[in-house]
Amino acid sequence: MDPLPSWNDGATKEAIISYVQDVTNINSPNFIDVNDRIATFDNDGTLWSEQPVYFQFFFAIDRVKSLAADHPEWKNEQPFKAVLENNMEDLKKQGMKGLIEIIMTTHAGMTTDEFEAIVKNWITTAEHPVKKRKFTEMVFQPMLELLEYLRANEFKTFIVSGGGIEFMRPWTEQVYGIPKDQVVGSSIQTEYDYNNGNPVIKRLAKIDFIDDKEGKPIGINRFIGKKPVFAAGNSDGDLQMLRWTDANEHKSFQLYIHHTDSIREWAYDRKSHIGTFDKGLDEAQEKGWTLVDMERDWKVVYPFEL
Amino acid sequence: MDPLPSWNDGATKEAIISYVQDVTNINSPNFIDVNDRIATFDNDGTLWSEQPVYFQFFFAIDRVKSLAADHPEWKNEQPFKAVLENNMEDLKKQGMKGLIEIIMTTHAGMTTDEFEAIVKNWITTAEHPVKKRKFTEMVFQPMLELLEYLRANEFKTFIVSGGGIEFMRPWTEQVYGIPKDQVVGSSIQTEYDYNNGNPVIKRLAKIDFIDDKEGKPIGINRFIGKKPVFAAGNSDGDLQMLRWTDANEHKSFQLYIHHTDSIREWAYDRKSHIGTFDKGLDEAQEKGWTLVDMERDWKVVYPFEL
Ligand SMILES: [Ca+2]
Numbered sequence A, B: 001m002d003p004l005p006s007w008n009d010g011a012t013k014e015a016i017i018s019y020v021q022d023v024t025n026i027n028s029p030n031f032i033d034v035n036d037r038i039a040t041f042d043n044d045g046t047l048w049s050e051q052p053v054y055f056q057f058f059f060a061i062d063r064v065k066s067l068a069a070d071h072p073e074w075k076n077e078q079p080f081k082a083v084l085e086n087n088m089e090d091l092k093k094q095g096m097k098g099l100i101e102i103i104m105t106t107h108a109g110m111t112t113d114e115f116e117a118i119v120k121n122w123i124t125t126a127e128h129p130v131k132k133r134k135f136t137e138m139v140f141q142p143m144l145e146l147l148e149y150l151r152a153n154e155f156k157t158f159i160v161s162g163g164g165i166e167f168m169r170p171w172t173e174q175v176y177g178i179p180k181d182q183v184v185g186s187s188i189q190t191e192y193d194y195n196n197g198n199p200v201i202k203r204l205a206k207i208d209f210i211d212d213k214e215g216k217p218i219g220i221n222r223f224i225g226k227k228p229v230f231a232a233g234n235s236d237g238d239l240q241m242l243r244w245t246d247a248n249e250h251k252s253f254q255l256y257i258h259h260t261d262s263i264r265e266w267a268y269d270r271k272s273h274i275g276t277f278d279k280g281l282d283e284a285q286e287k288g289w290t291l292v293d294m295e296r297d298w299k300v301v302y303p304f305e306l
């Protein structure tokens, strides 16, 4: 039986299968003990789409709109004014400062249980503005098969994403088969409150950790404690994770998704603001890492095309 | 077959077994889905001994002595002078500042790979000064059986310890059957260095996170993302973790180890500096949490008694 039915036959699919067969073959010099079969996956642009902006940003926008009734002053205050007026040009002008204000306003100031309920509600109801699909329908079918294939071969699969750890955890188990404790992501600081015998953890409006670029090997070391043998990403933000995996003493595998399909998904790389893929693309070619050409290698992109 | 052969028959053993049978019985109103079967264990005093001082402190002392040849100035400089002279009274006078200096000198300034090699070498050679046993022989046989019993019932077992995360990870897999990514502990800050194509992570002499008291629910939330349903500890430092577990919407289990055996192990509780068990002991009694009386409940303490 074909373990990767949504992958077209060719060098990419062959490279994946021959790697897995080699390192799980007890008679191979490249055999890897089950305990060391750690596979890490970027999320945005690697397991699901990320255009025209990261999906977590749509979540933040929707939250601002939901909260606006309690904040009449936002009509006249940036960056909220731009969000409420759907004025993307104005919003861009607010820069990183504006973005952080939106993220902190929408992601902090509640308990972790409350935030989980908010995310669960949003993820099951919100729609992507272009594709008119639920965001969790915009995961990549070939990557779901790859996750499953690796797990069938006793790899432990992790997400290592620049996205918010508590934004992902409410749905990764159901959507990707990846339990909460195998999700590594960016985080804000938290505080424990005994709360008269009903303990809660409160989300504070302070950055704790950015799980991107150099943050990815740092996060892998902190949460997993081992170098992965398999890593997949799609942008320059994953380069350090792929290099870290490449430094593994075991035979390792580096997979880079190249978004080349402007019809079924989006086509972008070196000059894109979202998912910039420039240095990583050069290094993948230099080092012979496996590059997925989405248009060529994937029979279908999304599960709803099946 | 008895799943807990080193536990004497009685209320404690019965409470554990009846909890596990209840929550894994699909026909019980208390049934817990496999994904939610999270069990967290403190380490020092819960899975292995911690007297006369935390074993990680013996590691630090041994490191100071190993490094002393390169630091002739330590002969006259506190806190190192006290360590080199085995002068515990003088060492205590150096207080928290002295302790932190010893920890940072011995735990930072190398790569994570180098530190792992140092710990592995120490843990396989060093001996406990009183028991004259390897430290990993001083784990609690009844707790090894409990870990195994929970895993056989599809609980995912985690360590949540005030000890250093990278001090524990090199040996928890072999000793407790707990993989590195299921170890939560205190940490120092780290830095990624590309190192001309041979990337390393460097350990910096700065505290990152203290996984004790309020830090335990914070660490559980950060690393695991779910409230445990089962938690075990032995001191006031575990009280917040046990309360956090008690707040689980599922039926939960709180286990407190009371060190009552001055012959086979050590007897200490309310007034001990190491493993102070005072508020936790009162709260366990008030709330009806399960208290292990080590002398009464454990047929053997260490595996070498078998
Ligand atoms: Ca990405």
Ligand SMILES: [Ca+2]
Residues within 6 Å of the ligand: B042, B043, B044, B045, B046, B233, B234, B235, B237, B275
């Ligand atoms: Ca303890």
